[in-house]
Amino acid sequence: MAKSSPTFACQTCGAVTPKWSGKCETCDGWNTITEEGAAPPLGSGAARRSKGRKFALEDLKSLDAPPPRRVTGIAEFDRVTGGGLVPGSALLIGGDPGIGKSTIILQALGEYVKQGGHAIYISGEEAMAQVRMRAARMGLSDAPLMLGAATNVEDILATLEAGRAPGIIAVDSIQTLWTGALDAAPGTIAQVRTASFDLVRYAKASGAALLLVGHVTKDGQIAGPKAVEHLVDAVLYFEGERGHHFRVLRAVKNRFGPTDEIGVFEMTGTGLSQVANPSALFLGDRDSVAPGTAVFAGLEGTRPLLCEIQALVAASSFGTPRRAVVGWDTGRLAMIMAVLDARAGVGIGSSDVYLNVAGGMKIGEPAADLAAAAALISSFGGEPLPRETVFFGEISLSGDTRPVPQAELRLKEAAKLGFKSAYIPKGTKADGAGLKLTEVNTVADLLIFAGTGRAKKRGMVESNQ
Numbered sequence: 390m391a392k393s394s395p396t397f398a399c400q401t402c403g404a405v406t407p408k409w410s411g412k413c414e415t416c417d418g419w420n421t422i423t424e425e426g427a428a429p430p431l432g433s434g435a436a437r438r439s440k441g442r443k444f445a446l447e448d449l450k451s452l453d454a455p456p457p458r459r460v461t462g463i464a465e466f467d468r469v470t471g472g473g474l475v476p477g478s479a480l481l482i483g484g485d486p487g488i489g490k491s492t493i494i495l496q497a498l499g500e501y502v503k504q505g506g507h508a509i510y511i512s513g514e515e516a517m518a519q520v521r522m523r524a525a526r527m528g529l530s531d532a533p534l535m536l537g538a539a540t541n542v543e544d545i546l547a548t549l550e551a552g553r554a555p556g557i558i559a560v561d562s563i564q565t566l567w568t569g570a571l572d573a574a575p576g577t578i579a580q581v582r583t584a585s586f587d588l589v590r591y592a593k594a595s596g597a598a599l600l601l602v603g604h605v606t607k608d609g610q611i612a613g614p615k616a617v618e619h620l621v622d623a624v625l626y627f628e629g630e631r632g633h634h635f636r637v638l639r640a641v642k643n644r645f646g647p648t649d650e651i652g653v654f655e656m657t658g659t660g661l662s663q664v665a666n667p668s669a670l671f672l673g674d675r676d677s678v679a680p681g682t683a684v685f686a687g688l689e690g691t692r693p694l695l696c697e698i699q700a701l702v703a704a705s706s707f708g709t710p711r712r713a714v715v716g717w718d719t720g721r722l723a724m725i726m727a728v729l730d731a732r733a734g735v736g737i738g739s740s741d742v743y744l745n746v747a748g749g750m751k752i753g754e755p756a757a758d759l760a761a762a763a764a765l766i767s768s769f770g771g772e773p774l775p776r777e778t779v780f781f782g783e784i785s786l787s788g789d790t791r792p793v794p795q796a797e798l799r800l801k802e803a804a805k806l807g808f809k810s811a812y813i814p815k816g817t818k819a820d821g822a823g824l825k826l827t828e829v830n831t832v833a834d835l836l837i838f839a840g841t842g843r844a845k846k847r848g849m850v851e852s853n854q
Contacts, residue, residue: 398425398578401606403615425571425579459556459598462500465654465663466493468692469625469638471646474557474598478645479589481563481618483603483611484627489636489656490602491515492523493627494559496660497600499529501557508557511537511545513565527660540575542568542584546591554595560588562602563617585617618642629656633749635670636661640690650690668695668806671748678776680838681768685760686779686799686811687752693795693802695779697747698757700764705741716746717757725762725784732788733833737769756793758784759812763835770839775810779803782814788831790814800824 397406399422404415406422413421458473467473470480484490491514498508512520517536524530535555539545545566549558560566566584567575574580585601592599601621603611611618618624623643629636638652653667664670672684672695681700686693698717705711714722722744729735744761746752759782767774781799783791796819800811803824810825817828829835 395424397422400576400578403578423573423577425573425577456596459501459506460504461497461557462504463497463663465652466497466638469640469646469650469652470623471640471643471650474600475622475645476556476596476598477593478623479592479599479601479621480623480625481601481603481611481621482625482627483605485605485629488627488629489654489661490627491561492527493636493638493654493661494561494600494602495520495523495529495534496527498534498557498559499524499527499532502532502534506556507535507553508559509535509537509549509555510559510561511539512561513538513540514562526658540565540567542566542587546587549591549595549597555597557598557600558588558592559600560602562604564604582616585620589620628751629749635664635667635748637750647690651692651694668693668802671696671750672806678773680771680773681764683760683764683767683774684779684803684808685752685757686781686803687754687756688795688799693798694750695802695806696750696752698752698760698764699745699747700761700768701743702737702765702769703741703743705739710739711741711743713743715744716749716751717744717761718753721755721758722761724786725758726765728784728786728788729762729765729832732831733766733836735766735769735836735839737765740769754793755783756781758782759790759814759829759835762832763812763838766835767838770836772838774838777807777809778811779808780812782812782817782829784832788833790829790831792817797822800826 397409398404399413399416399418401418401421402413402416404413409422409424412419456476458475460467460473482490482494495510498510502508510520517538520536524532537548563581563585564576567580568583568587571579571583588599588601605611622645624641626639626641627636628639634656636654636656638654640646640648640650642648653664653670654661655664683698684695685698686695688694712719712722722742726737726742730738742765760780762784763774763780781793783793785791792814796813796817800819800822803811804822808824810827812827812829815828815830
């Protein structure tokens with residue numbers, strides 16, 4: 390009989406190697422490979438295939454009504470999950486340390502039990518006294534929420550199976566759990582994968598909605614194997630900057646709702662409060678008339694969101710111009726600057742460029758190209774942009790503008806916040822919602838904000854709708 394040999398797995402990327410090494414050849418990480426235990430030898434009973442049993446096959450037609458979602462009562466949280474938690478589903482929530490993952494979970498469960506639901510909060514990082522202190526600060530001391538402090542998966546499952554199945558189960562965090570079936574240390578890939586699978590299997594069998602809190606790496610990705618993200622039904626990220634008081638809950642995977650949906654919260658001394666109008670939060674006070682600021686009418690999931698893009702173009706003091714970007718893609722900025730130089734003759738490439746999205750918001754859609762280009766030209770030429778104007782549109786490498794989806798929603802949000810006009814790409818078909826619409830054919834049309842001799846109006850088409 391062949392002798393079993395131990396296996397070694399990288400705790401960052403999950404790559405498996407037959408022997409230990411100081412560096413992982415897959416992700417180039419140092420000191421990330423640990424022993425995961427012995428694999429069953431070939432020909433052993435564990436490796437033999439057992440005789441299975443037949444199961445029934447059905448067609449695609451279904452007469453079963455979808456189960457009602459479990460609404461927590463926090464509108465922003467329910468929006469991101471697609472209207473509430475689906476019974477038997479599993480959600481993984483990740484975020485930086487101290488961002489508020491435990492706070493939002495505890496707050497959601499507290500509001501859920503206030504409505505008559507049954508929920509259990511299991512903490513693997515804090516003692517129950519610490520959880521009670523946080524609940525008292527948030528005004529949830531009287532909520533009939535069941536608490537537990539455990540890290541052994543077998544103990545957790547035995548406790549859950551002994552009583553009535555809860556509507557929602559929260560485990561904080563998955564990296565602290567361990568199972569006696571493995572010899573690996575808690576937090577390793579094998580332990581995280583096995584613990585997640587056992588808890589998800591219980592949730593599917595009992596109909597409880599499972600919330601798992603996960604740590605993130607220095608790159609912002611959820612720590613542990615990617616198999617956990619594939620195993621759960623939804624993956625949420627809780628984002629925010631420590632220097633700002635707001636937090637953004639973002640869905641990157643959701644089997645029961647839209648992805649790229651966001652919920653906006655404000656961190657206060659009594660917990661997280663919902664932000665009903667996030668556009669006003671990200672815009673703030675706009676009393677300054679300095680050049681280089683443009684309001685972008687963006688879209689996050691199904692929600693229109695207005696934010697301010699700030700640009701500063703200054704003479705370079707060194708041989709290599711400096712580029713600093715916060716809240717936007719650095720490669721996208723380089724592309725827009727190259728298009729401005731090649732297609733509009735701006736000559737901005739030899740200057741230092743700083744670009745910032747106000748409020749710490751992160752923008753990922755290409756519709757911000759037009760707003761960023763307008764802010765750059767305004768700062769470079771020293772000409773302020775119109776105060777009550779929004780910009781949105783994608784810019785191609787040829788310098789032309791391209792329409793973006795959901796233009797009407799963007800315009801309605803701008804009109805609701807008191808804006809009077811909008812610069813939009815050519816070919817946009819949308820009701821202006823009372824705004825004065827100005828179509829931008831190419832990036833050269835933005836030179837009216839350059840404030841120099843090159844600033845000539847070239848082919849601007851205005852229409853009032």
